[in-house]
Amino acid sequence: MSALNRVLVIDDEASIRESLEMFLSEKGLSVRSAGLAEEGFRLWRTFHPQVIILDIRLPDCSGLDLLKRLTSRDPDVKVIMITAHHDMATTIEAMRQGAYDYIHKPLDVDEFDQAVDKALHSAEATVRTRPILKSKDEEDPKTRIVGSTPELLAIFKTIGRLSRNQATVLIQGETGTGKELIARVIHENSDFKDEPFVTVDCTTLVESLLESELFGHEKGAFTSASEAKTGWLELAGEGTIFFDEIGDLPLSLQAKLLRFLEERRFTRVGGTRVLHSLARIIAATNQDLTELVRQGRFRSDLLFRLKVIGIKAPPLRQRIEDLPALLEFFLNRINQELNTRVTRVEAQVLSMLKAYTWPGNVRELKNLLIKAVLKTHGSVLLADTIQQCLGGLTIRLGNECLSTLEEVEKAHIQKTLRQMGWNISATAKALGVSRPTLRKRLKSYRLSPPTELTG
């Protein structure tokens, strides 16, 4: 009998205990039951159940109190609360206290069956997986670029070289690849890090306002200028001005920015005093500026001026080896920010994430993990949850487009089998499963060795 099939039922109604015992035994599970909280707690200590079915109302104490006692001793305990009461506050409180699930009486057999299977699967995954989060991050997570692929190492070097000067930088890359993050890290690692970092979103600016926002204006410069205003160039001091989506900057403003970059001097709108700015300009874009130049939508001389130092932020799919580190980093951050404790991941999660194409890059990964963590009960991030969050999105493995967990699993097994020359022991080891499990999968996916290997 597997060590991972023990269920404890704690309910004061004898008829419910009996029917649940019967139902769970028929599922092949080992079941014990108790009618009182105290008795249930004692059984929990001696029987070591993977899953507990717990009634909210018990004669000697509330099920919620017992839940609290259990989760404080073992945060990974899987407790399915059952109750005849449909009240919001208790449901919320039970989930807050770490209940795995919450089901109403009269029990719907399918719903109950599924909840028990999921809880057992999650308990099994907790045992199978090792925590991936080792230590708390010491660095400020908001200015940490995670990754160690050659493309990123080259970026780190460039950032180092930029630390002693105020050279202009152009960062190009797809959406969500970390362009703004790179700009902030350049600023944080410069001698001028205590000066301001000012962001200019070129997509949201009304053309007529930009000049005065950027350069400032004097009182009375135009009808609504009732007060003088300091512009971003002055506000930034010796810090950094980050032009996000520079490709969207209107042509008239491109000319003004170019003039400023050439002379480093400017006047406020309606003013005569010549001001200087030593701020570093960093521009970012996810468009192909050379193509925009060709189309006459971007000035080639401005592109030349901006690209004193050019940085290419690589798309996530081109540095997929960084995924484990990113996963660990975001789980840590999400746990801290959302007060969750997802510290383990099922083995297939990583292969699924690695197989996906990530059109939204690191931002998409971060958002997906937030969604998945919020759906996770307990400490293990399950492959099923990732699949749900990826929704109808397609996973790409090699040249194949896969959309279900089974397809992904099958393709991954096939690939590993091929790599291992169809050696079952080596493949099972590489996949982290036992040989019987692998054989079961081969049978269910009808996988058999190519003919030249069978003889």
Ligand SMILES: Nc1ncnc2c1ncn2[C@@H]1O[C@H](COP(=O)(O)OP(=O)(O)OP(=O)(O)O)[C@@H](O)[C@H]1O
């Ligand atoms: N290498 C990385 N390590 C850690 N976090 C990252 C990394 N790359 C991106 N991020 C995070 O992903 C999110 C998106 O990054 P960012 O806003 O810098 O991307 P972007 O390229 O400027 O996007 P857009 O083009 O859409 O403006 C941010 O939360 C950022 O902190």
